[in-house]
Amino acid sequence: MTQGLDPILLIYILSALLSGALAVILWQHHGKTGVIPLLGTVLAVGLWDVSLVLLSVIGHPLATTVLTGTLFLGVGFATMTFLVFTLVYTGREQFLTTPILAVLSAEPILLAVLAVVNPSHLFFESFNGTLEPGPLLWIHLGYAYLVLGLVTVLILGFLYRSRSLYKGQSAALLFGTLATWIANGVYVAGFVEFDTSPIGFVVAGSLYAVAIVRYRLADVVPIARDRVIDTVTDGVFVIDTDDRIIDINPAARDLFEGADSSVIGTDVHSLIAGYPVLEEQYDEITTAPVESEREFSLGTVAYHVRSTPIEDSRDRHVGWLLIIRDITERKRHEERLEQQNDRLEQFANIVSHDLRNPLNVADGYLDLAREADDPAQYFDEIDRSHDRMETIIEDVLALAREGSAVTDPEPVSLADLAEQAWESVDTGDATLSVTSDLTILADPKRITRLFENLFRNSVEHGTPDATDDGADPIGSPLEVEVGTIGADDGGGSVGFYVSDDGLGLPDEGEDVFEDGYTTNAEGTGFGLSIVQGIATAHGWTVTAGEGERGGARFDFTGVDSDGANESSADGSVGTLGSPVPASDGQPSDTTPS
Incomplete structure (x- = not known):
């Protein structure tokens, strides 16, 4: 090597010392992703620097040969380990298979051997006593x-x-990488007569120190984030303060039909345009850099979004992390629990009030019977009280059974179930007309119960002073009709109706579905409540009104016609579908049934 380069020798020593200091810092974080290959780079650079220093001060031929080998061993492993670190850091460690690592490791070892052996002067060439790079070194x-x-x-x-x-x-x-290979390029190109690579590594080492200490390079490894957001089922968005999409995981892209990784770098408003609910939610979230949670609905799908502000090392706000989760099933479960709690409260009220009345009546007549000379005269009243209690208990049990959600519906004929129910109810002279040939997905036992309650309600309440045979004393027999609701019938969805030509409903309208509501002193008031419970258990909507013939009419909509009009709730989970009009859908804390 040349003499009189003491300043350069000091630079080599400084680079070696800095490499050692960085190695100590990195070892303190050795359990974190990417640190080990970076530690290998720092140690290899240190070996390179030490070899250069010793080559400058030791002139023994054997020592020179050995140090030449260690020098190029450090050069080779510095290059190799920095490549490994970069692949890990940028999320491409899938390329680091055992065969590839073996090949990458073999290059530095082969380089060191060639530097020592210098076969046929192919690694170094001597011109007038000066060593110049040979063909093999140029290949390296x-x-x-x-x-x-x-x-x-x-x-x-x-x-x-x-x-x-x-x-x-x-x-x-x-800039650390650029400094290293630019400094080496200056030397290789012959612009300077000494190896300036250590200068590049001094700059690189300083920048790495900044990355580790100030930017927490060893703590904040982007690939760790990538692994998480690419595998979670929640939609994850990373958005900067300029509303640009910095990152978006596959689950988030799936929310928007046709979206792919090309949306990265674009304005988020271009992605959510046409979804007024999302635009409103986003504007509210980004008004201030504070953590927030909110829920909203799009069609039949409910979502929960959590926004977390992202800050840099100086605590400056640089963006938002948005996590969107489909909570449709959770909302449905909450609604079912709420319905169950309502039924429990309903049953408690029935037991404490409705059952207590006939029980008190029976107790009163029983006391009178004990004191009377002829107790048999009170037995009929006691028997009627017991019958009413039995009827109430049966209706309460029906409410409990019929109100639970239908989980395994099957295709059934609406006409067949209506006719079967008609046969099981005492309808007297009343007649049934079934104009529907609809096949629906339902629980056949519950639908039969639904028809029985509706038919019984028509017969008992449809005519003035109705007789037991369902006939109007001054008119013709009651007529009950079961038909289909479809597009041609003015209905908004496929369904069916049950109507009669009787007196119709009282002015209270929808109050007829309330528990205990009845206009008949002998009734329990649970018949139509059971009907509503069965409809709700199927996911249907039932409404009461006046029919075309002036009597009562009950419409059931949202009915699945043998799966043909099955609700899209499950199918749309995980996708927002097509953009909706600005008036469609508002933020909500509940999921539509």
Whole structure:
């Protein structure tokens, strides 16, 4: 080596000391992703620097040969380990298979052997006593620049994708890489007569120190984030303060039909345009950098969104992390629990009030019977009280059974069930007309019970002073009709109706579905409540009104016609579908049934 380069020797020593200090810092974080290969880079650079220092002060031929080998061993492993670190850091460790690692590791070892052996002067060539790079060394230099170029491209790509969120640490890595191979390029190109690579590594080491200490390079490893957001089923968005999409995981892209990774870097408003609910939610979320949670509904799907502000190392707000979760099933479960609680409260009221009345009546007549000379005269009243209690208990049990959600519906003929129910009810002279040939998905036992209650309600309440045979004393027999609701019938969805030509409903309208509501002193008031419970258990909607013939009419909509009009709730979970009009859908804390 040349003499009189004491300042350069000091630079080599400084670079070696800095490499040692960085190695100590990195070892304190050795359990974190990416630190081990970066530690290998720092140690290899240290070996490179120490070898250069010793070659400058030791002139023994054997020592020179050994130090030449260690020098190029450090050079080779510095290149190799930095490539490994970059692949891990940018999320491409799938390329680091055992065969590839073996090939990458073999290059530094082969380089050191060739440097020591120098076969046929192919590694070094001597011209007038000066060593110059031979063909094999030029091949290594080409390989090294290829690797460093790849590293630079990977870091640049990550820097572009991360924008402001990881800009500090990525820039430190980028300029450190550039400093290293530019400094070496100056020496190889012959612009200077001494190896300036250590100067590049001094700069690189300083930048790595900044990345580790200031930007917490060893703590904030982007690939750890990538692994999480790419595998979770929740939609994850990372958005900067300029409303640009910095990152978006597959689950979030699936929410928007046709969206792919090309949306990264675009304005988030271009993605949510046409979804007024989302636009409103986003504007509210981004008004201030505070953590928030909210729920909203789109059609039959309910979503929960959590927004978390993202800050850099100086606690400056640089963006938002948005996590969107489909909570449709949770909402349905909550609604079912609420319905069950309502039924429990309903049953408690029935037991405490409705059953207590006939029980008190029976107790009163029983006391009178004990004191009377002829107790038999009170037995009929006691028997009637017991019969009423039995009827109430049967209706309460029906409410409990019929109100639970239908989980396994089957195709059934609406006409067949209506006719079967008609046969089981004492309808007297009343007649049934079934104009529907609809096949629906339902629980046949519950639908039979539904028809029985509706038919019984028509017969008992449809005519003035109705007789037991269902006939009007001054008119014709009652007529009951079961028909289909469809597009041609003015209905908004497929369904069916039950109507009669009797007196119709009282002015209270929808109050007829309330528990205990009845206009008949002998009735329990639970018949139509049971009907509503059965409809709700199927996911249907039931409404009461006046029919075309002036009597009562009950409409059932939202009915599945043998699966043909099955609700899209399950099918639309996980996708927002097509953009909706501005008036469609408002933020809500509940999911439509």
